[in-house]
Amino acid sequence: MGEKSIQKRKYILETARKVFVEKGFKRVTMKDIVEACDISRGGLYLYFESTSQIFQEVMKMETQADDDLFSDSIKEDATAGDILLLFLMEQKKELLRKQDTLTQAIYEFYFENQLPKKENRLKRQFDSAVKIMEKLIESGVANGEFYCDDCAGCARNIMYVLEGLKICAQTIGVSEEAVNREIYYIVKNLSAEGE
Amino acid sequence: MGEKSIQKRKYILETARKVFVEKGFKRVTMKDIVEACDISRGGLYLYFESTSQIFQEVMKMETQADDDLFSDSIKEDATAGDILLLFLMEQKKELLRKQDTLTQAIYEFYFENQLPKKENRLKRQFDSAVKIMEKLIESGVANGEFYCDDCAGCARNIMYVLEGLKICAQTIGVSEEAVNREIYYIVKNLSAEGE
Amino acid sequence: MGEKSIQKRKYILETARKVFVEKGFKRVTMKDIVEACDISRGGLYLYFESTSQIFQEVMKMETQADDDLFSDSIKEDATAGDILLLFLMEQKKELLRKQDTLTQAIYEFYFENQLPKKENRLKRQFDSAVKIMEKLIESGVANGEFYCDDCAGCARNIMYVLEGLKICAQTIGVSEEAVNREIYYIVKNLSAEGE
Amino acid sequence: MGEKSIQKRKYILETARKVFVEKGFKRVTMKDIVEACDISRGGLYLYFESTSQIFQEVMKMETQADDDLFSDSIKEDATAGDILLLFLMEQKKELLRKQDTLTQAIYEFYFENQLPKKENRLKRQFDSAVKIMEKLIESGVANGEFYCDDCAGCARNIMYVLEGLKICAQTIGVSEEAVNREIYYIVKNLSAEGE
DNA sequence: CATGAATGAGAGTTCATTCAT
DNA sequence: GATGAATGAACTCTCATTCAT
Numbered sequence: 001m002g003e004k005s006i007q008k009r010k011y012i013l014e015t016a017r018k019v020f021v022e023k024g025f026k027r028v029t030m031k032d033i034v035e036a037c038d039i040s041r042g043g044l045y046l047y048f049e050s051t052s053q054i055f056q057e058v059m060k061m062e063t064q065a066d067d068d069l070f071s072d073s074i075k076e077d078a079t080a081g082d083i084l085l086l087f088l089m090e091q092k093k094e095l096l097r098k099q100d101t102l103t104q105a106i107y108e109f110y111f112e113n114q115l116p117k118k119e120n121r122l123k124r125q126f127d128s129a130v131k132i133m134e135k136l137i138e139s140g141v142a143n144g145e146f147y148c149d150d151c152a153g154c155a156r157n158i159m160y161v162l163e164g165l166k167i168c169a170q171t172i173g174v175s176e177e178a179v180n181r182e183i184y185y186i187v188k189n190l191s192a193e194g195e
Numbered sequence: 196m197g198e199k200s201i202q203k204r205k206y207i208l209e210t211a212r213k214v215f216v217e218k219g220f221k222r223v224t225m226k227d228i229v230e231a232c233d234i235s236r237g238g239l240y241l242y243f244e245s246t247s248q249i250f251q252e253v254m255k256m257e258t259q260a261d262d263d264l265f266s267d268s269i270k271e272d273a274t275a276g277d278i279l280l281l282f283l284m285e286q287k288k289e290l291l292r293k294q295d296t297l298t299q300a301i302y303e304f305y306f307e308n309q310l311p312k313k314e315n316r317l318k319r320q321f322d323s324a325v326k327i328m329e330k331l332i333e334s335g336v337a338n339g340e341f342y343c344d345d346c347a348g349c350a351r352n353i354m355y356v357l358e359g360l361k362i363c364a365q366t367i368g369v370s371e372e373a374v375n376r377e378i379y380y381i382v383k384n385l386s387a388e389g390e
Numbered sequence: 391m392g393e394k395s396i397q398k399r400k401y402i403l404e405t406a407r408k409v410f411v412e413k414g415f416k417r418v419t420m421k422d423i424v425e426a427c428d429i430s431r432g433g434l435y436l437y438f439e440s441t442s443q444i445f446q447e448v449m450k451m452e453t454q455a456d457d458d459l460f461s462d463s464i465k466e467d468a469t470a471g472d473i474l475l476l477f478l479m480e481q482k483k484e485l486l487r488k489q490d491t492l493t494q495a496i497y498e499f500y501f502e503n504q505l506p507k508k509e510n511r512l513k514r515q516f517d518s519a520v521k522i523m524e525k526l527i528e529s530g531v532a533n534g535e536f537y538c539d540d541c542a543g544c545a546r547n548i549m550y551v552l553e554g555l556k557i558c559a560q561t562i563g564v565s566e567e568a569v570n571r572e573i574y575y576i577v578k579n580l581s582a583e584g585e
Numbered sequence: 586m587g588e589k590s591i592q593k594r595k596y597i598l599e600t601a602r603k604v605f606v607e608k609g610f611k612r613v614t615m616k617d618i619v620e621a622c623d624i625s626r627g628g629l630y631l632y633f634e635s636t637s638q639i640f641q642e643v644m645k646m647e648t649q650a651d652d653d654l655f656s657d658s659i660k661e662d663a664t665a666g667d668i669l670l671l672f673l674m675e676q677k678k679e680l681l682r683k684q685d686t687l688t689q690a691i692y693e694f695y696f697e698n699q700l701p702k703k704e705n706r707l708k709r710q711f712d713s714a715v716k717i718m719e720k721l722i723e724s725g726v727a728n729g730e731f732y733c734d735d736c737a738g739c740a741r742n743i744m745y746v747l748e749g750l751k752i753c754a755q756t757i758g759v760s761e762e763a764v765n766r767e768i769y770y771i772v773k774n775l776s777a778e779g780e
Numbered sequence: 781c782a783t784g785a786a787t788g789a790g791a792g793t794t795c796a797t798t799c800a801t
Numbered sequence: 802g803a804t805g806a807a808t809g810a811a812c813t814c815t816c817a818t819t820c821a822t
Contacts (some may be wrong), residue, residue: 040787561707615817
């Protein structure tokens, strides 16, 4: 596959992403993607063989993009509290914009593709986020910013709350105020408890 | 509609429930339900006009059943701590059994049917659960069982964690141990903080 | 499936037969049959699920029809020589009319469906024809009509010649004269050798 | 067309032959051949324009190869009986090996390409085989090896039996024993009748 | 000469939905 | 009320064939 094909492949994935954002995972057909990309029916099959495959590649792209974003924000020399707040704000932004989010599609995909642990990107992401959160809290505790006597438990708690908010945002709706309240509750618990 | 029709209607809903449990919401077709019920294609349309309508009725049935269960456990005269634990154990049971659960189907349904607040049964349930949880915590605080200075925040936090666990159970998988840890974390936070 | 469906099923098979006669087996698509029957795309699938299945049913019908024809001619009280000639004439008629013959389709079908002996209708037919031919020759020998010292071998020889003529008729073409010559050769060999 | 092109042409035909041997004629697509040859899609079209054309060229090659084989065996100074037996043994070998045989593909090709006599290679081959067989029998009769009062009829009979065996081998299957029986029957008839 | 990406027609198959009985 | 045959739209996937490079 030449240089050109790589470009086109990327173009398809980017276009398909929009389709998944709009329609979730299950409702998307090869035809939808063909039409969105404005290519021929057979043309798509030259690059991908199923919506499932396409979606997995889209998620792969997404993860890379996310990682880039993440590392960008970490570069700065900031306190644990700053970083935590930054992270939560990022999550809030993600939560509130229904548009341009793969969240729903990802859930749908994993509903019907219960991948074994190793291949389950979602699981790996969740676990690694918990790990990072734990380190962050620990470092906050170390320099006196936070008070917490079960950093691992707290990290998990925060991540589950975020997951809860995420799924609620996609199903019952969540107001910005509600998200703020939860963030405030989390931060307060970490900082205030020492008093 | 005669007595007989009501029976049949109920029969269809109960059978359809099994189908939704097994296949989620989107993948279920009218044909699936017709076949599961062993009735005629046209026959189904005399009672319902779409899988969406059927699913909503199934959820209605479900809610009533849940309420019954709920009130049963509340009957007993128990302390706030007992009730909270009972409730969390119930949630745990629900979480861990993948079988016989509408959870996934419900999420799928709300993904593509973002109902306005009033009709959004899921939202009403969530909100009412938060309310009940808040009352429960308040009563626990009142009689010295719990320590908590933001009962509403805590109630919401607990419910979001449960939602988080629920969606994780359906996508990345959750071990019994992991659920126990979260329950322990919640209970500990409520009781231990007073020290 | 009601009375009506049976009629329609039969109608489809009869119509499909014409299509197979015209196009052989491989080139026939479900669409061809749908169009020939002037029914809907989905309609055909209510009765059959593939061209292969349809073709097998057509062959089943055919066999029954053949058997009927066969027994009709045997009814008469005729000498072995008469019956043999009658049979060969019947084969000749079959051979020469390209139109209205499933021969080619049958060959094509068995090319790609090398069925195990038991299910191989073609094999069963061939073997039973050999048996019948053998009996016929034996009875002819018994009453002095024929001379032959290896009835089984002769019966097989005749059947292979007929098969050879059949495939030649479908590929390189066979003139009526050529068929006559072969029939004459067979009959002569049976009768003249006694002199 | 340069030397190089001729080589490539030959390479394509030889590779295509294998494909036809494996899949018959109809099921073979240009794509199959392109992939087997590991050349580009467009490249194949520079040399041939359809599977049909390719197949005809493959058959042409085949015939030349066969002729070479044939003349090789005839070179030796042998009796008519020897040559006949040699020929029948050769046919038997051909019959029994399903692998590496174009037989099926050839039948399929002629099913849908009822070429006029002149271009019908298969017909020319059959007719010439009959001629040669006739000469052979005549020479055998002349030197007292065989007894036969209708050499042409006998030659045709033998060739039709072989055709019959060939098509049976491809459809209902033929055991080595069965072929032996037929060969024995043929030879016996030629030699024994003189007694 | 050679490549291989691209096209689009066409085959298979499944279902929601209707309607005569 | 109830049936289930029938329809037709929609999707998936495969190839012959072309054409810019």
